[in-house]
Amino acid sequence: MNELHYRALHGLIRAGHRVTDEVSIRLKVLGATEPQYNVLRILNGAKGKPLSVQEISERMVQRSSNVTRIIDKLVAQNRVVRQECPENRRKMDIVITKVGQAYLKKLDKVVVAYHQEFDGRLDTAEYEQLVTLLNKLFTDESTEDC
Amino acid sequence: MNELHYRALHGLIRAGHRVTDEVSIRLKVLGATEPQYNVLRILNGAKGKPLSVQEISERMVQRSSNVTRIIDKLVAQNRVVRQECPENRRKMDIVITKVGQAYLKKLDKVVVAYHQEFDGRLDTAEYEQLVTLLNKLFTDESTEDC
DNA sequence: TTCTTATATTTGTATATACAATAGTTGTAG
DNA sequence: CTACAACTATTGTATATACAAATATAAGAA
Numbered sequence: 001m002n003e004l005h006y007r008a009l010h011g012l013i014r015a016g017h018r019v020t021d022e023v024s025i026r027l028k029v030l031g032a033t034e035p036q037y038n039v040l041r042i043l044n045g046a047k048g049k050p051l052s053v054q055e056i057s058e059r060m061v062q063r064s065s066n067v068t069r070i071i072d073k074l075v076a077q078n079r080v081v082r083q084e085c086p087e088n089r090r091k092m093d094i095v096i097t098k099v100g101q102a103y104l105k106k107l108d109k110v111v112v113a114y115h116q117e118f119d120g121r122l123d124t125a126e127y128e129q130l131v132t133l134l135n136k137l138f139t140d141e142s143t144e145d146c
Numbered sequence: 147m148n149e150l151h152y153r154a155l156h157g158l159i160r161a162g163h164r165v166t167d168e169v170s171i172r173l174k175v176l177g178a179t180e181p182q183y184n185v186l187r188i189l190n191g192a193k194g195k196p197l198s199v200q201e202i203s204e205r206m207v208q209r210s211s212n213v214t215r216i217i218d219k220l221v222a223q224n225r226v227v228r229q230e231c232p233e234n235r236r237k238m239d240i241v242i243t244k245v246g247q248a249y250l251k252k253l254d255k256v257v258v259a260y261h262q263e264f265d266g267r268l269d270t271a272e273y274e275q276l277v278t279l280l281n282k283l284f285t286d287e288s289t290e291d292c
Numbered sequence: 293t294t295c296t297t298a299t300a301t302t303t304g305t306a307t308a309t310a311c312a313a314t315a316g317t318t319g320t321a322g
Numbered sequence: 323c324t325a326c327a328a329c330t331a332t333t334g335t336a337t338a339t340a341c342a343a344a345t346a347t348a349a350g351a352a
Contacts (some may be wrong), residue, residue, distance in 0.1 A: 004273045005261045009165055011280040016162010017207050018284060019155055033338085053301060061163050066339060068302055090300040090347045115151045121283050127150045130279050134157040137267050137276075138164060179308085199331060212309060214332055236317045236330040299348070309338070318329075 026110040032103075035062065035070050037111075040104045043080060043096035050093035052085065079103055172256040178249075181208065181216050183257075186250045189226060189242035196239035198231065225249055 024034045032040075042059045043051060057067045064070075071094060074080040079100030085091035096104070122130065170180045178186075188205045189197060203213045210216075217240060220226040225246030231237035242250070268276065 002258065002261065004270065004277070005264055008268075008273045008276045008280075009261055009264065011277055012158065012161045013165050013169075014162070014207050015158045015280050015284060016160070016166070019159050020162070021209055023159075035338090054299090061160050062339095063167055064339070065341070069338085085300095088300085088348075092301070112148065115148065115155060118151055118155065118283065121285075122154075122279065124150065126279060126282070127154045129275060130154045131150070131157055133268065133272060133276050133279070134154075134161050136272070137264065138161060139267070181308090200329095208309095210309070211311070212332095215308085234318075234330085238331070294352085296351080297349085299346100301344105301346085303344070304342085305340100306342105307338100307340080310336090312334090312336105314331105314333070316330085316332100318327100320325100320327080322323105322325085 022114060023111055026114055027107055030106055030110065032107055035060070035064065036074060037104075037107050038062075039067070039070055039074065040079065040096060040100055040107070043094065044101060044104055048095065050085070050095045052091045053094065054091075056094065074100065168260060169257055172260055173253055176252055176256065178253055181206070181210065182220060183250075183253050184208075185213070185216055185220065186225065186242060186246055186253070189240065190247060190250055194241065196231070196241045198237045199240065200237075202240065220246065
């Protein structure tokens with residue numbers, strides 16, 4: 001019983017780390033880290049709407065208190081812009097740039113290529129099953145991007 | 147199609163990180179990090195047989211080149227012993243101590259308690275399904291502990 | 293207004309991690 | 323035996339991360 005729990009949860013941990021590691025290796029070739037990729041995706045998913053540091057943090061897979069410094073890097077690379085939010089000067093308006101979008105496209109390409117390695121390992125019904133099971137396990141979806 | 151892949155893999159990443167994060171929080175209360183816990187579990191699983199740094203590395207969930215420094219910490223805490231392997235003086239024989247085993251028991255307790263939070267979220271058949279799907283996705287099991 | 297509390301981000305600092313370089317050991321070819 | 327390549331663990335160093343403290347703004351109460 002509990003052994004089964006353990007196998008399932010441990011399997012999830014290993015699977016998650018493994019996918020992250022593999023993705024990181026591929027992103028690094030293009031000069032990006034996984035958190036940077038994550039932030040760019042989140043901003044791109046906002047469709048031009050500026051997001052605050054907090055909003056980005058909430059959508060990140062890895063809880064990290066240092067979104068500020070990730071943004072610092074992206075700003076230095078002209079991939080996002082950061083400016084004070086006019087309505088609330090405590091907040092920052094962060095937006096992906098054209099340069100950032102073009103870069104993200106390149107990053108997405110290598111990630112999609114990695115995903116394609118999984119073609120055929122499960123059939124469509126099984127992939128749906130997996131998604132369903134994950135949703136059931138983690139009902140409160142505190143982090144959502146795209 | 148590809149969207150489904152993405153949802154499944156991204157779900158795995160989030161689930162894995164989430165479980166790791168939650169476990170880390172609980173371990174930290176007892177003064178341990180997740181990698182330290184991992185090493186202790188691996189050594190305990192070896193049933194007294196000394197393992198080399200390399201053997202431990204291979205069994206870790208997170209690829210990390212710094213098992214040496216994790217061992218440093220555990221040695222300082224008297225939870226493992228490290229001595230030169232007599233057969234091959236390049237290698238190190240690393241073994242968990244009684245102190246380490248007792249400590250590991252305490253760590254396991256909080257991890258098990260966390261696992262129990264998942265009771266009822268899936269039924270037995272579903273847990274088995276999940277394990278099966280994960281095994282199908284990652285056929286080559288390069289990392290195995292316990 | 294002024295005081296207090298809450299919110300949002302940044303920064304300081306200690307620790308952790310990745311990666312390359314190093315040092316010591318073993319195996320093997322000449 | 324010597325020279326050279328392969329293997330194992332450690333260390334140096336730059337970067338990343340976690341967490342607490344600091345800074346700045348906003349909102350509400352006296």
